Amino acid sequence: MKLKTFPGGVHPHDHKEYSKNAPIEKMDLPLKVVIPLSQHIGAPSKPVVKVGEQVKTGQIIAEPGGFVSITQHASITGKVTKIAEFPHPCGTTSMAIEITGDGQTDEWIELTNEEDVMSVSVDVMKDRIKIAGVCGMGGAGFPTHVKLSPPADKSIDTVILNGVECEPYLTADYRLMLERADDIVTGLQLVMKIVGAKRGMIGIEANKPDAIKVMQKAVSQLKDISVVGLKVRYPQGGEKQLIYAATKRSVPNKGGLPMDIGVVVQNVGTAVAVYEAVRYSKACIERIITISGKIVTNPKNLQARIGTSFQALFDKCGGAKEEIAKVISGGPMMGFAIPDLTAPMAKGSSGLLFLNKKEAKMDIEYTCLHCGRCVDVCPHNLIPSMISNGAMNEDWDMAEKAGAMDCMKCGTCAYVCPAQIKMVQWIDIAKINVGKIIRERQQKS
Amino acid sequence: MENKFKVSAAPHLHDKTTVSNVMWQVVIALVPALIAAVYFYGINALFLTIYGVVAAVLTEYLIQKWRKVPVTVSDGSAVLTGLLLTYNLHAGAPWWLPVVGSVFAIAIGKQVFGGLGNNPVNPALLARAFLVASWPTLTLSGWIKPNSGMMSGITCLQGLGDKASTLITSATPLDVAKKLRDSDFVSGLASGEGAKVFNALFDSSTLQNLFWGNVGGVIGEVSAFALLLGAAWLIHKKIIEWRIPVSFILTVVALSFFFGGIKGLGQFSLLLPIFHILSGGLLLGAIFMATDYVTSPMTRTGRIYFGIGCGVLTVVIRLVGGYPEGVSYSILLMNLAVPLIDKWTMPKPFGGRKKK
Numbered sequence: 001m002k003l004k005t006f007p008g009g010v011h012p013h014d015h016k017e018y019s020k021n022a023p024i025e026k027m028d029l030p031l032k033v034v035i036p037l038s039q040h041i042g043a044p045s046k047p048v049v050k051v052g053e054q055v056k057t058g059q060i061i062a063e064p065g066g067f068v069s070i071t072q073h074a075s076i077t078g079k080v081t082k083i084a085e086f087p088h089p090c091g092t093t094s095m096a097i098e099i100t101g102d103g104q105t106d107e108w109i110e111l112t113n114e115e116d117v118m119s120v121s122v123d124v125m126k127d128r129i130k131i132a133g134v135c136g137m138g139g140a141g142f143p144t145h146v147k148l149s150p151p152a153d154k155s156i157d158t159v160i161l162n163g164v165e166c167e168p169y170l171t172a173d174y175r176l177m178l179e180r181a182d183d184i185v186t187g188l189q190l191v192m193k194i195v196g197a198k199r200g201m202i203g204i205e206a207n208k209p210d211a212i213k214v215m216q217k218a219v220s221q222l223k224d225i226s227v228v229g230l231k232v233r234y235p236q237g238g239e240k241q242l243i244y245a246a247t248k249r250s251v252p253n254k255g256g257l258p259m260d261i262g263v264v265v266q267n268v269g270t271a272v273a274v275y276e277a278v279r280y281s282k283a284c285i286e287r288i289i290t291i292s293g294k295i296v297t298n299p300k301n302l303q304a305r306i307g308t309s310f311q312a313l314f315d316k317c318g319g320a321k322e323e324i325a326k327v328i329s330g331g332p333m334m335g336f337a338i339p340d341l342t343a344p345m346a347k348g349s350s351g352l353l354f355l356n357k358k359e360a361k362m363d364i365e366y367t368c369l370h371c372g373r374c375v376d377v378c379p380h381n382l383i384p385s386m387i388s389n390g391a392m393n394e395d396w397d398m399a400e401k402a403g404a405m406d407c408m409k410c411g412t413c414a415y416v417c418p419a420q421i422k423m424v425q426w427i428d429i430a431k432i433n434v435g436k437i438i439r440e441r442q443q444k445s
Numbered sequence: 446m447e448n449k450f451k452v453s454a455a456p457h458l459h460d461k462t463t464v465s466n467v468m469w470q471v472v473i474a475l476v477p478a479l480i481a482a483v484y485f486y487g488i489n490a491l492f493l494t495i496y497g498v499v500a501a502v503l504t505e506y507l508i509q510k511w512r513k514v515p516v517t518v519s520d521g522s523a524v525l526t527g528l529l530l531t532y533n534l535h536a537g538a539p540w541w542l543p544v545v546g547s548v549f550a551i552a553i554g555k556q557v558f559g560g561l562g563n564n565p566v567n568p569a570l571l572a573r574a575f576l577v578a579s580w581p582t583l584t585l586s587g588w589i590k591p592n593s594g595m596m597s598g599i600t601c602l603q604g605l606g607d608k609a610s611t612l613i614t615s616a617t618p619l620d621v622a623k624k625l626r627d628s629d630f631v632s633g634l635a636s637g638e639g640a641k642v643f644n645a646l647f648d649s650s651t652l653q654n655l656f657w658g659n660v661g662g663v664i665g666e667v668s669a670f671a672l673l674l675g676a677a678w679l680i681h682k683k684i685i686e687w688r689i690p691v692s693f694i695l696t697v698v699a700l701s702f703f704f705g706g707i708k709g710l711g712q713f714s715l716l717l718p719i720f721h722i723l724s725g726g727l728l729l730g731a732i733f734m735a736t737d738y739v740t741s742p743m744t745r746t747g748r749i750y751f752g753i754g755c756g757v758l759t760v761v762i763r764l765v766g767g768y769p770e771g772v773s774y775s776i777l778l779m780n781l782a783v784p785l786i787d788k789w790t791m792p793k794p795f796g797g798r799k800k801k
Contacts, residue, residue, distance in 0.1 A: 007795070012458050091452065168458060240796065253796035327450045332457040340449040353457075360451050364515065366464045367562030370783075372743035373462075376686075381795040383743060383787075406794045411456035418462045419562070425454035 003206050005231035006241040008379040010412050012168050012234055012333070014207055019292040019299035020171045024179055026303050027316060031103045033075050033307025034086045035061065036096045039346035040141035042068030047097055053080045058109040058283045060131075061097055070143045071133040075285035075305035076101040077108075087343035089310075089329045091336040096344070099307070112281045117186060122194055125278050132277035133347075134284045137269030138162055138173075138237070139330055141348040144270055148194045150259045156195040160246055161188050163204040163211065163268040164230060164237030167331025170351045172288040173268050175301045177204070177211040180272055181218035187271025188225060190278050195264050200225035202268070203242050207232045234333060235410040239265050241379050253380070253406045269350075289313065289345055293354035295322040304345060310352055311341040326360035328353040333411045366419035374413035374423065380406050384413035388426035396437055399430035405438070407431065464561070467738075468521030470684050474675035475528055475733065481658045481668035485591040486536035490664045494531045497543030501527025504551040514560070522561050526550050529569035532665025532729060533773065534576070537589040542580065546572040566780040567740050570773045588617060588661045597621045598660035598724075599645045606635040609642055617661040618724040622646060623769035625707055640710045647716035655723035665729045672728040685736040688748035689755075693731040696756025697721050704764055727759065730772035740780040747783075747790035754779045 038044040043066030055061060055074035062072035078101030086096035114120055120128075130145035150156060161184065165173040177184060188200045202219070204212045206229055219225040228246045230236050239258060240251045242265060249261045258265055266274070269287060276282040285306050292299040297318030304313060310329070314320075328335040329343065331351055345352070374384040382403030390399030407427050414423040482490040505523035509516045518524075530550050531543040553575075554568025555561065577584045590596040597613040599621070605613070612621055621642065624630050631639040645651060654660050658668030666672070679685045698718040705721060706712035721727065735741060735755050742751045755775045762771020 010460065012460065244795075250796045253794045256796060325451055326453075326457065328457050332455075334455050335457065336455065337452045337457060338450065339452050355457065360457070362453065363459075363463050364517075366517075367560065369464065369562045369738040370741075370743050371467075371738035372741075372745075372748075375743045375792070376745070379795065381792045383791060385743065386787075401791070403794050406796070409455075414454075415456050415458060416460055416462065418464050418467050420459070420463065422454050424456065428454075 003229050003231040004245040005233050005236065006244045006379055008377050008381065008412070009233040009235060009241070010377050010415055011232060012415065014232070015168045015292070016171050016174070016207070018169070018294065018296070019290050019301055020174060022171075022175070022300050024175045024288055024301050024303050027305070027308060027313065029076060029101070029103050029106055030305060030308045030312055032098065032100045032309070033305055034096045034098050034309070034344040035072055035075065035307045036086065036088050036094050036344065036346055037062055037072065038094050039089075039306075039348060040070050040135040040143055042066060042070070042143055044095060045069055045072045047083055049080050049097065051080050051083060054078075055080060055099060056107050056109050058111075058285060061099075068143055068146050070135050071131055071283075072097070073133055073283035073285050074099055075307050077105045078102065087340075089336070089338070089343045089346045089349050091329065091338045091343075112279070114279050117275070117279045118189060118193065120278055125190060125194055128277045128281050129274055132273070132281065132283045134270060134273045134277055135347055136267055137273060137287055137347060137350070138267035139334065139348045139350055141346070144266070144274065147264060147266070148191065150195065150264070154259045155262060156197045156259060156264050157262045158199045158201065158247060158264075159188060159192045159195060159197045160242060160263060160265045161200070161202040161268050161271055162237055162239075162242055162265055163202055163215065164242060165208070166205060166232075166234045166237040167333055167335075167351070169292045169353050170290045170331050171292070172290045172301055172350050174208050174211050176268055176272065176288055177208070178214055181214045183275045184215070184268050184271045185218045185222070185225065187273075187275035188266075190274055191264065191266055191271065192224070197264065198224060201228050201246050202226070203228045203230050203246050205230050205232050205236055235379055235412060238379060238408060238410055240408070255405075284347060287345075287347060287349070289349050290351040291317045292351065293320075294359065295320045295324065295356045296354050297321055306347055307344045309342065309344050310338070313345065313352055314341055314354075320354055322356045324354050325357040326355040328355070333415065334409065363420045365421055368421060369419055371418060373416045373418065377412045377416050379410060379412060380408065382406060384423055384427065385421075387430050388421060388423040391426040391430035391433070396430065396433050400434045400437070404430040404434045464522070465520035467684055468525050470682050471679065471733065472521055472525055472528060474678045474684075475532070475665070477671035477674045478532065478665050478668060478729070481671040482536060482664040485658050485667050486589045486664070487592070490536040493534065493536065493538060493540065493543050494528065494664065496540055497531030497547045498524050498527035500544040500547035501530070501551050504548045505556070508552060508556045509560075512556070517561070523551060526555065526568050529665070529734060530572050533569065533573040533663050533726070534584065535588045535661075535663050537587045538583060542576060542583060546576050549575050562739055564739055566777050567734055567737050570734060570777050573773055574777060590614070590661050591659050591667075594654055594659035596661035598651045598654035599642070599648070600654060601648045601650045602641060602645050605638055605641070609634050609638045613642060613645075617769070618646060618651070618655065618720070619763065619769040622724075622763070625710060626764070631710070643707060643710040647714060647720040652716065652719055652723060655720070660724075663726065666726045669723045669728050672732055676728075676732040679732070685732070686748070688745060689736050689741060689752045690731040692749045692752025693735055693755045694722055694727065696753045697727060697760055700757065700760040704760065721760075721763070725763070725770045726772040730776055731755070734773070735776050735779070740783060742783050742786045742790065744787055744790040744792055746792075747786040750786055750790065751779055751783065754782065
């Protein structure tokens with residue numbers, strides 16, 4: 001198979017060896033879950049339960065807070081014990097609903113079972129996906145029902161499933177592809193039917209040859225779906241990079257979307273969630289999360305309920321063999337360093353990684369040398385150092401010209417920076433300020 | 446609340462390249478050239494280099510102490526500056542010349558602007574320009590001839606007249622080339638000797654001497670072979686990238702092929718460009734100085750324009766300028782153009798424009 005890729009990028013050591021051979025394991029039912037009301041892109045969900053109320057697994061506890069927002073569900077059976085500000089997996093805090101159960105009872109709301117899932121009408125499919133609260137499981141958490149309802153003037157011809165998992169350490173999607181290939185393919189077919197696409201693709205990086213084989217076997221009878229082998233290169237799983245590698249189409253910059261060029265991308269985990277929502281009307285209340293790191297006693301891929309605390313997941317893996325210096329929620333390139341393990345996992349939590357002192361060591365920061373390494377690797381062809389230097393000097397004009405608004409914060413620039421500049425942090429500051437200036441400009445005109 | 450774990454912005458992984466790693470790799474790549482210089486010019490080349498490096502490191506240390514900023518002399522950048530400055534002097538220079546040069550390079554060339562990363566031009570080249578302007582006779586004459594060869598590298602000529610043989614025994618290859626451009630000088634030679642000497646410059650024996658280092662020159666430029674070893678190391682380690690050196694050298698090749706000849710003595714020759722690559726500081730400059738991160742463009746296309754600019758200026762100075770060698774000035778001048786080049790060659794963001 002000829003491997004496809006995108007321009008730029010880097011190749012960090014993938015560290016997937018720790019957890020890639022650990023089959024998906026069901027996490028014990030937690031005694032308590034904390035469901036953040038904003039675990040997706042868009043407006044926070046609005047609670048529809050009160051403290052003290054008894055809830056069943058899968059029962060709606062919050063409704064969408066706007067058009068781009070999601071429905072939220074109780075992920076265990078129990079009593080609503082608190083609606084308050086709780087730690088968030090991004091390292092911040094947010095409003096969340098706490099449900100306390102007994103760790104045993106798991107009483108679900110009524111489910112359906114469509115034997116012939118493809119015969120469900122598109123409207124019902126969309127409805128079920130919306131009610132199930134599915135959002136992008138790759139990390140960003142964009143509400144799936146919104147992505148599946150493109151405006152009438154955009155015709156979609158291709159759906160790409162993202163099985164790239166280019167973030168080092170993470171193996172959740174990999175295990176999912178090995179163990180639930182057929183469900184993923186059905187999920188893809190459902191998405192294709194909903195958006196009316198004729199072509200389906202599944203993009204997988206070449207460092208997962210067995211996943212490529214399994215998925216190829218799963219689609220061997222289907223003429224309209226193919227598996228695309230991709231070169232091992234970060235950020236291959238970036239939406240725009242994946243689309244370019246698979247179809248040679250590029251998403252317009254300055255706010256363009258995949259649907260502008262007829263493409264919808266979904267994570268493989270999202271495809272399974274779509275399948276379960278359409279077939280069983282099952283709410284998105286669990287996901288696979290990789291607990292890994294050199295110092296973790298038993299790295300695992302756990303299928304856990306949304307809202308399970310990081311501490312419980314960590315304990316399940318037998319703790320750490322050495323002193324922990326840094327904990328990352330998500331992948332090491334774009335994930336968040338979190339101060340402690342009190343936060344719960346959310347729908348976008350793909351990993352929980354533990355680093356020792358040596359792995360977390362940071363070298364001293366120099367001034368920018370203008371070496372241009374960041375320019376060479378930037379997958380969006382920007383000048384990252386100019387954006388970050390612009391932010392340091394509050395020169396927002398320079399930051400904008402160097403492409404601040406097109407940056408997706410993949411961290412490739414900071415990864416290679418010999419001066420160890422925290423470029424993503426500076427670019428973030430630039431994005432906020434440049435965004436403000438652009439909005440003011442638009443208001444004036 | 447107190448953080449239990451370290452919190453920082455993503456990414457939480459980093460490749461192994463650090464500033465000091467880069468600097469020390471370049472220092473390593475410059476070692477073969479020093480060995481060659483000691484071999485051809487004697488141990489004084491090593492002593493001068495040590496003076497230069499020690500002076501650079503001490504200056505950096507004292508200024509950083511005085512400025513109350515972190516002392517970073519162990520990162521190798523001051524070592525590198527001292528090394529490159531001394532490499533621009535000949536092995537017969539007095540001991541204090543590299544010392545003064547290094548102090549100037551670090552203090553005026555680098556720290557005045559705020560230290561590493563902020564200097565507009567290459568500090569070592571700036572210091573060389575300062576030394577040439579201040580002590581022209583010490584820097585541009587008194588060169589040492591190689592242990593077992595001719596100053597000019599021309600070993601294929603015998604039985605020349607006095608004036609011509611003095612020329613090939615006391616002048617460096619580029620000095621010879623420059624002298625031959627002076628029609629008064631040439632008319633003072635016996636008939637046909639000018640053409641003989643000119644053609645001998647790119648005789649295969651001369652080119653071999655130039656390649657291995659059996660010629661007169663400054664410490665760092667003596668052996669093309671040693672410099673190419675260094676280049677191979679840097680490219681292998683991905684410290685430098687091919688664009689600047691290649692566009693620089695190819696420009697010199699093209700221009701010297703068309704314009705390197707001298708009327709009446711010799712015109713187009715495929716060997717002339719080889720002479721221009723191997724002689725003088727072209728390789729040292731193209732590989733080690735034009736590629737200095739701080740003072741070269743960040744964009745890929747910018748690097749090519751930068752290299753072409755360096756090449757054009759080098760050839761212009763060599764063929765029509767007042768000095769026999771133009772590499773260092775051409776790089777200095779192009780250094781000043783870098784911000785403009787970066788601005789003009791800003792890459793187009795991936796994805797193109799949005800359809801209206």
